[in-house]
Amino acid sequence: MREDVEFVGHVAAVRSPARLVKRKDAVAVSSPPGRGMVVRADLEQVFRSAYPRVVAVAARVLGSRDQAEDVAQEVFLTFGRSSVPATEALGWLTVAAAHTALNHLRSGRRRASREEAAGGGDGRPWPAVGPVSAPSLESPAVWCSGLRKRYRRQVAVDDVSFTVQRGEVLGLLGPNGAGKTSAIKFLLGLVRPDAGEVLLLGRPGRDPASRARVGYLPELFRYQPWLTVAEVLALHVRLAGAAVPDRERRECLATVGLADRAGDRVGGFSKGMQQRLGLAVALVARPELVILDEPTSALDPLGRADVRDLLLALKDRKVAVLLNSHLIGEVERVCDRVVILDKGRVAAAGTLAELLGGRELRLRLDGVSDAAAARLAATGALTRSGSVFTVALPAEPDADLVPALIADLVALGVRVHAVEPARVTLEERLLDILRTGAAA
Incomplete structure (x- = not known):
């Protein structure tokens, strides 16, 4: 299917074989130009390159190409009236497409009228993506769709899609090699998928700012053995660019049972003690999304109980948690929903009541x-x-x-x-x- 854009005076038209949308003054030129904002010449290129992507994102949410094109029209008309930095245009359009499609899905309004196209799916203007505006709390903490990755002849991940809502604990289960860690790496930008879309806290996964409020505990990690616990925590606070007072750092260490070990060097720690420190590092910058890859490995029964209590406390604070674990009993105790991966595909997903019958x-x-x-x-x-x-x-x-x-x-x-x-x-x-x- 062919899409193109026409400019006649101050009228921008997004054209497809079945649709032609026009709106006066749809092109916003910043005054004075030349500060990195989208101007007329840039806008035509953005429309041409981004329209298929915006339709694809909306179609994954709505399951309909026609409805996705309606969403794309809303998004582009809103974009034409906004002042978005040229470097952020594609990310802005991707987030807006997912956000608007999700609102259509929730409200049952699959087709929005063209007169309402200047606003978001719920009637409110869509805010600009960037440091000047925070993402809406209505957006999921994690939204990924159609993730695929192939390593030569081996398919590691094949069409994986799931969401994690704010304040929800989602368990990721499956055998070794099922694609769980690969999916987590896609979310964190550590590996680029061959196909698919990722949104973190309302921002595109390609945007480094999307990970500023994400805490991560990898399955395998190692801290510099000559540093003390307090120094490791201070280092990661600086890396996160967060302002965390000493009192909060001490409280974080107390939460994981390391309050009296702040001055000890990490080189003398057991695997279980390092695991506790890794949890503290993941939580110290007050994240809105926490991704934990085997958080209870090497922990004793008391440590596992502490992690369970910690996850429930995060849930009470409306912090989203993505938990990858082979300890199925722990997952059953704390998770609201479960996604089961097998051979790179989603084998089953749902609440525990839905899965267990x-x-x-x-x-x-x-x-x-x-x-x-x-x-x-x-x-x-x-x-x-x-x-x-x-x-x-x-x-x-x-x-x-x-x-x-x-x-x-x-x-x-x-x-x-x-x-x-x-x-x-x-x-x-x-x-x-x-x-x-x-x-x-």
């Missing part, structure tokens, strides 16, 4: 007749392993369901040795998803 009832029985087996099967899906019968229960079973079942079984002559309510664990569900995928 309903509850089960396990019974150890003797003397089960055909009538008793039929009574069990009438309650829910039935499986048997020797004398153990497992009955699937509804997500919200009636309070009298289990007592009535037991009473009926006894009346039918069944000897009941044990009754145990149960639920599929996240580990069992994960293994089932991975094995099913492997078999397919």
Whole structure:
């Protein structure tokens, strides 16, 4: 499909085979020009190069090319009336496209009228991207779509998309080599994907400013052994460009259990102590998004409990957390949602309730007749392993369901040795998803 831009006087037209949008005074020329702002000559080039990208970003959100073109028209008309630095034009348009499409998706207004195109999807003007304006708190902490990466013949990541909302803890699960660490590196700008889009805290992932409010604990790291704990923390505060008072640094060390080790050199620390220091480094600059890659590795049970409490405290402060961990029990305790990766693709995603499904009832029985087996099967899906019968229960079973079942079984002559309510664990569900995928 061919798109181009026409300029007639002060009228800018974004043209596609099915659409032609015009608006007077859509070209804003700064006065005086020449300070890096977008002027007429630059604007035509920006429109030509950015229109396919803006439509692609909106289409990934909305799932419709036609609706994406409506969003693109809104975004370009707003852009034409704004004063955006030329160096930030492409990033501004990408963020605006995702933001406007998400607002359309939330409100159900998939098609905005052209008269309202000068504002954002919720009727408010879209702020300029840059240090002069902070991103909206309504934008997700992480939004990525269609991430792909190939290393020669090996596909590491294939069409991975997910979001992390503000104040949400998202667990990233999967076997070794599933693409979890690669996805994290894409978010942090450490590796460039072959395809796909990333937004961090409302800014394009390519923009270094998007990572200014991100805390990161890598899986493997090493600090200079001659530095003390306090010096390591001070170094990373300077690298982050943040102003963190000494009191807050001490509180951060106390949070990870290192309050009395501030003057000790890092070279003498165990792996678990270095892990605690890594958590402090990730948190010291007051991040709005924290990405933790195996944060509980090498920690003792007490340290793992401390990390759980820390994650819940971050959630209470509306800090978003992306947690990559092989300790499935920890993920099940603290995560709101889970994304399961397998062979570079999203194998499953959802809340724990959505992934784990309903509850089960396990019974150890003797003397089960055909009538008793039929009574069990009438309650829910039935499986048997020797004398153990497992009955699937509804997500919200009636309070009298289990007592009535037991009473009926006894009346039918069944000897009941044990009754145990149960639920599929996240580990069992994960293994089932991975094995099913492997078999397919």
